[in-house]
Structures are given as C-alpha cells and as structure tokens.
Amino acid sequence: LAKTTQPISMDSYEGQEVNITCSHNNIATNDYITWYQQFPSQGPRFIIQGYKTKVTNEVASLFIPADRKSSTLSLPRVSLSDTAVYYCLVGAYNQGGKLIFGQGTELSVKP
Amino acid sequence: ETGVTQTPRHLVMGMTNKKSLKCEQHLGHNAMYWYKQSAKKPLELMFVYNFKEQTENNSVPSRFSPECPNSSHLFLHLHTLQPEDSALYLCASSPARGGGENEQFFGPGTRLTVL
Numbered sequence: 043l044a045k046t047t048q049p050i051s052m053d054s055y056e057g058q059e060v061n062i063t064c065s066h067n068n069i070a071t072n073d074y075i076t077w078y079q080q081f082p083s084q085g086p087r088f089i090i091q092g093y094k095t096k097v098t099n100e101v102a103s104l105f106i107p108a109d110r111k112s113s114t115l116s117l118p119r120v121s122l123s124d125t126a127v128y129y130c131l132v133g134a135y136n137q138g139g140k141l142i143f144g145q146g147t148e149l150s151v152k153p
Numbered sequence: 154e155t156g157v158t159q160t161p162r163h164l165v166m167g168m169t170n171k172k173s174l175k176c177e178q179h180l181g182h183n184a185m186y187w188y189k190q191s192a193k194k195p196l197e198l199m200f201v202y203n204f205k206e207q208t209e210n211n212s213v214p215s216r217f218s219p220e221c222p223n224s225s226h227l228f229l230h231l232h233t234l235q236p237e238d239s240a241l242y243l244c245a246s247s248p249a250r251g252g253g254e255n256e257q258f259f260g261p262g263t264r265l266t267v268l
Contacts, residue, residue: 087259
C-alpha cells in the first residue's frame with residue numbers, strides 16, 4: 043500500500059484559497075487518490091477522488107501531475123466551517139477494502 | 154446525514170461489562186467496516202465485511218467481536234475492555250468491498266469510554 047505524506051497542520055483566513063499537497067511516491071498503477079474531510083467527533087466525509095490530471099466538483103478541485111507521485115487538494119474561498127482534518131488516501135480496488143488513513147492535515151481557518 | 158447510523162452515540166462502561174455497538178446503513182451497500190479512532194490518531198481499520206462475510210480482521214484483540222447478520226446491519230460486541238480501548242468507533246459502508254475507488258460513507262461514531 044502506498045504511503046502518503048501531508049503537512050500536519052495549516053492555517054488560513056476566510057476567503058482564501060487553500061492548497062494541501064500530499065506526497066505518494068510509491069503509488070501503484072491501479073491506485074486512486076481520494077480525499078476525506080473530518081470534523082471533530084464525526085466520521086470522515088468523502089470530498090473528491092481522482093486518478094490523473096484534474097478533477098473538480100462543487101466542493102474542491104484535485105490536481106494530479108503526470109507522474110502521480112503527489113496530489114493537491116484545492117479548497118476555494120474557505121470559510122470557518124472548513125476547519126477540519128483533511129486526509130489523503132491512496133488505494134486500489136484489489137486491496138479489498140483497505141483504506142489506510144494517515145495523520146491528515148489539520149486545517150484551521152481564521153476570521 | 155450520510156445514510157449510516159450508529160447507536161449509541163456515547164457509551165461509558167466498566168472493564169467487566171459487556172456491551173454492543175450497532176451500525177445500520179440505508180444505502181443498499183454490500184460492504185461494511187469498523188474503524189477505531191483514538192485521540193489525536195488516524196483511523197485504524199478493524200474489520201471488513203463484504204456480503205455478510207468477514208474479509209478483514211486487522212489483528213484486533215478478541216475482546217472485540219464483530220457480527221454482520223445482513224448487509225444492512227453491523228454490530229461490535231465488547232467484553233472485558235481496557236481503558237486504552239476508549240476511542241471513537243466509526244462504522245462505514247460502501248457499494249462493494251474495495252479500496253481506492255469505492256467511496257466509503259461513515260456514520261457519526263460511538264464515543265466509548267472504558268473506566
């Protein structure tokens with residue numbers, strides 16, 4: 043299973059764009075890249091998933107370079123309610139349900 | 154509301170007690186999971202069930218006993234727990250057993266305190 047590395051914490055202000063980068067040097071051909079968000083005392087919530095290039099949904103964008111050894115989650119115009127822990131995960135279907143959560147990035151959005 | 158419910162939301166138990174955590178999903182999924190999250194630590198996968206069959210036991214101590222009577226319900230039976238078992242226990246489900254590309258839907262968790 044590919045290991046992921048992301049910053050432990052980040053600070054931002056309301057209205058700013060936040061980019062969280064995750065390194066996954068050992069990503070395999072079958073692996074997808076997925077980001078989850080977790081608020082205190084709640085379960086993680088799926089944000090976005092991609093395989094290569096760029097993916098965008100109503101919440102965020104995910105940028106994946108050609109070598110796929112890293113990925114960047116982009117949150118446009120964050121608000122206080124975006125304060126949470128963000129997890130980057132790498133995994134493939136044939137790994138049978140294994141979602142390995144790392145430490146995540148604790149994002150703090152300030153007014 | 155993710156479509157995955159867990160009861161109770163909070164549980165305090167002594168080391169000699171026996172209790173059960175319940176998870177129910179209303180999403181028509183076929184895979185269900187138990188995770189443990191201790192304070193300031195990442196989630197740890199405990200068990201995976203696919204079509205009611207256990208497919209993963211991540212070296213979990215026998216004082217934790219899972220049960221999956223059908224694809225919609227998952228239980229975690231607890232007995233003779235230790236204080237270090239105090240944590241947030243999260244249940245999740247997904248359309249099928251999978252890793253990377255199957256989105257998992259998490260419940261709100263049960264906050265367990267072992268005295």
